[in-house]
Amino acid sequence: MADEEVVVLGFWPSTYGTRATIALDEKGVKYEYREEDLSNKSSLLLQMNPVLIHNGKPVCESLIIVQYVDEIWRDKAPLLPSDxxxxxxxxxxxxxxxxxxxxxxxxxxxxxxxxxxxxxxxxxxxxxxxxxxxxxxxxxxxxxxxxxxxxxxxxxxxxxxxxxxxxxxxxxxxxxxxxxxxxxxxxxxxxxxxxxxxxxxxxxxxxxxxxxxxxx
Missing domain, CATH: 1.20.1050.10 (Glutathione S-transferase Yfyf (Class Pi); Chain A, domain 2)
Structure with a gap:
């Protein structure tokens, strides 16, 4: 939806944060990516605890995030099997x-x-x-x-x-x-x-x- 706000807080070498962006791209969801410095965490990162913020609400843990993306944007090709x-x-x-x-x-x-x-x-x-x-x-x-x-x-x-x-x-x-x-x-x-x-x-x-x- 046009009024949705999707933000990904990530750190480029992370094997976990990149899962969120791949899932969103697979679903065709527009999002803002913000690169974080883990040695100098921003107040937003400390408050939200990465990786995904959807309409102001944080979703944590990469595998949970991918499942969340799959459930929220159901109109796109599923990431998880139905069985x-x-x-x-x-x-x-x-x-x-x-x-x-x-x-x-x-x-x-x-x-x-x-x-x-x-x-x-x-x-x-x-x-x-x-x-x-x-x-x-x-x-x-x-x-x-x-x-x-x-x-x-x-x-x-x-x-x-x-x-x-x-x-x-x-x-x-x-x-x-x-x-x-x-x-x-x-x-x-x-x-x-x-x-x-x-x-x-x-x-x-x-x-x-x-x-x-x-x-x-």
Whole structure:
């Protein structure tokens, strides 16, 4: 509606904030994006707690935001399946992604020695499990890009950093051709390619974080 106000508060490297903008773009919703400095939070960010503000009301947590967007703008193509069992399955895997992918990836650039080797093994196993879930489908939900694709694709711009600090390449060390093909397919979508940051810029950001926290 013309009188709606939609604001997204984000931080460019965030794997979570970008979910909101992808969902909104998929629905064709106009919104204002405001880049936030997490080391110097604005009063609005402190008050609203990112990421989405709809007509002055805050909606928090990225997966909840994507579900909210899907429910509010019902006249557009759905992001979640209509079947209750399939919806439950999608939510299970989205929760799996949130609990597993970032933490395992972080260990690749923040640990050393045996812990680092264990993190590498864990990360590859996680992606292998996700590859098993997508199977031969173009997208996790089938023929159409949806909720679970949004949940995972925002990590793709971090894969270069994960691989570089982990000293491995996914194509060489785990059977992920389907997952990589899926990621490239997602990157062909305007909602994704215009939102995700450049992978080398993310890598440089991680180097900065390592320096900040004395992890060099």
């Amino acid at each position: 209750p069992y399939q919806r439950a399955r999608v939510r299970f895997w989205a929760d799996f992604i949130d609990k597993k992918v970032f933490d395992a990836g972080k260990k690749l650039w923040s640990t050393k020695g045996e812990e680092h080797e264990a993190a590498k093994k864990e990360f590859i196993e996680i992606l292998t499990q996700l590859e098993g879930e997508i199977g031969d489908k173009p997208y996790f939900g089938g023929e159409r890009f949806g909720f679970l694709d949004i949940a995972l694709i925002t990590f793709y711009s971090w894969f270069y950093a994960f691989e570089t600090f982990g000293n491995f390449r996914l194509e060489a060390e785990c059977p992920n051709p389907k997952l990589i093909a899926w990621a490239k397919r997602c990157m062909q979508k305007d909602s994704v390619c215009k939102t995700l940051p450049d992978h080398k810029k993310v890598y440089e950001s991680v180097i900065g974080m390592k320096k900040m926290f004395g992890m060099e």
